[in-house]
Amino acid sequence: MARPVRHPTHHRVVIVGGGFGGLSxxxxxxxxxxxxxLLDQRNYHLFTPLLYQVATSLLNPSDIAYPLRSIFRRSRNVRFQLARVVGLDLDRRTVRxxxxxxxxxxxLVLATG
Incomplete structure (x- = not known):
């Protein structure tokens, strides 16, 4: 498994939200x-267009939920952290x-839906 590499000279992008916008x-x-x-309060991406197929028993819930860590497991510069963001400090450039x-x-990219 490729491990993300932190480069202290690289620009650091924090994306809040693991939905379609954040993943894109x-x-x-x-x-x-x-x-x-990539930060999200859930450790999976839910492919919502197929929820109706789960509701009608055509698909299992696991068929439309993808672990976020596995989506980027081969990436060298993208990593996922399970976190619920509750605050922003725009002056200090931090999320809490x-x-x-x-x-x-x-x-900072806010892609919370």
Missing amino acids: CARSLDGKPVDVL ARTGEEIAYDS
Whole structure:
């Protein structure tokens, strides 16, 4: 499994939200000279267009939920962290997780849906 590499000179992008917008942004930055941290309060991406097929028993719930870590497991610059973001400090360029952890960024993408 490829391990994400932190480059202290690389621009750090924090993406809040593991839905379609957050995943699209992270995928577009995969392989670029930036460090990307994707944050979401759930450890999976739910493919909501197929929810009706789960409701009608045509698919199992596991067929439409994809672990976020596995989506980027081969990436060298994108990593996922399970975190619920509860605050932003725009002056200090940090997001605060419910645990109290502060996560610094150079660029912030809010893709919470």
